[in-house]
Amino acid sequence: MTNQYKISKYQLQRIRKQAQEDAEICDLYNALYPKKDAQEPSNQSLHKPYLRLTQQIDFEKIRPLNILQEALKLFKKQYKSGEIDYQYFNDQLRSIRQDINVQNIENEFTIKTYEANALASIDSLDLYTFEQCQMKLLELYLMPIKAKRKSEFLCYIILYHALKDNKDQLINIFNTQSIDTENDLIYFALNMCSYLSTKNYYKVFRCFYYASNKMSKMIQPFLPQLRKRFIKEQKKGLIGEGSTQYLADIAWDGDLEACMQFISKEL
Numbered sequence: 298m299t300n301q302y303k304i305s306k307y308q309l310q311r312i313r314k315q316a317q318e319d320a321e322i323c324d325l326y327n328a329l330y331p332k333k334d335a336q337e338p339s340n341q342s343l344h345k346p347y348l349r350l351t352q353q354i355d356f357e358k359i360r361p362l363n364i365l366q367e368a369l370k371l372f373k374k375q376y377k378s379g380e381i382d383y384q385y386f387n388d389q390l391r392s393i394r395q396d397i398n399v400q401n402i403e404n405e406f407t408i409k410t411y412e413a414n415a416l417a418s419i420d421s422l423d424l425y426t427f428e429q430c431q432m433k434l435l436e437l438y439l440m441p442i443k444a445k446r447k448s449e450f451l452c453y454i455i456l457y458h459a460l461k462d463n464k465d466q467l468i469n470i471f472n473t474q475s476i477d478t479e480n481d482l483i484y485f486a487l488n489m490c491s492y493l494s495t496k497n498y499y500k501v502f503r504c505f506y507y508a509s510n511k512m513s514k515m516i517q518p519f520l521p522q523l524r525k526r527f528i529k530e531q532k533k534g535l536i537g538e539g540s541t542q543y544l545a546d547i548a549w550d551g552d553l554e555a556c557m558q559f560i561s562k563e564l
Contacts, residue, residue, distance in 0.1 A: 337361070338400060343368045347391040360396050362406065368393055369410055376417065383421040390414040391426075394433075408437050408444050419453065419514050431457060438474060452482035453515055459490040460519040485512060498527040499547055506550050524548045524559060 338359035345360065345368075360368070368389065376386040390413065397407055415430035417423075431454045438447055451474060458466045467490065470476075477483055485504070492500040501523060505516045516523075527548050545556035 338396070340364070343371055344389065345392045345396075347388050347395060354399055359399055360393075362400075362402060365393050365396055365402075365410075366406060369406070369413065373413055383417060383423070386417055387414065387421075387423070387426060390417070403437065403440060403442065405443050408434065408442060411437065412446060412450055415450065415453065416511070419511055422514065422518050424457075424518055427453075427457065435470065435474070448477045448480040449482055451476060452480070452486040453511070455483070455486040456489055456512065456515050459486070459493050460516065460523075462493070482512075496526075496530060498523070498530065502527075502548050502550070521559075521563065525563060528560070528564060 336356035338356050338361045340358050340360045341364055342360065343364065345358075348358075372381065372386055372389045372393075375381045376383070381389075390410065393410055394414065397410060411430045411433050415427055415434065418426035418430065431450075434450055435454065438444055438451070451470070455467065455470060458470070478487065485508070489501065489504055491497075492504065505513055505520070508516065528544060531544060541556060541560070542553055544560075545551055545553040549556045549559075
């Protein structure tokens, strides 16, 4: 018997993206089994490990929205107090995101969940998780959903793609998202885009050393690559005078020993 629910190209894109993010088949399942025929989620557990979905979804293992809200509140509190480490927090947030996606929940709580996971991933220098969260947040920010911290997170996202030199993604963000250019965080991110594109490494590293904690954490994983680029440009004679002390002053905030160790190990 032919299934009457055909999947559009857009739905296929959503399916592939979800599979890439969590190895889930949630969108496909929901396309084949519409909400009117779905079971109600009944799991009341706050703690639940992230599970890879390799077969039909068991709604007895899925938590309803009110339980997910309690779980997020609990884990944010425990993570902030140090009761749980990042690895456990991240696993629980992935599990909450999984239950959200299975039920196609797209509301203010969804945004808060992805924002909480993204913030923790920045602090832990976990770019893999940040990549997943920012991708979903860009979708959610286009929807008519209240997002109090949208400018803050767009700043992190813009900075992330600027550091990765993802020009196409940056153009897409600027063309689709409503960006408050008067916001100080957005202003910082846009300046970084300009400095990186013009190879103004003096300004790039000044921004890193004088940025807020979250901003400097966002930049930190990219520092080795930025320093290599800076030194290569220096060797080309495009900038500065070429002394090791000069390199240290620009890219290591004057730490000559750290500069010399980096050069001997990485170059």
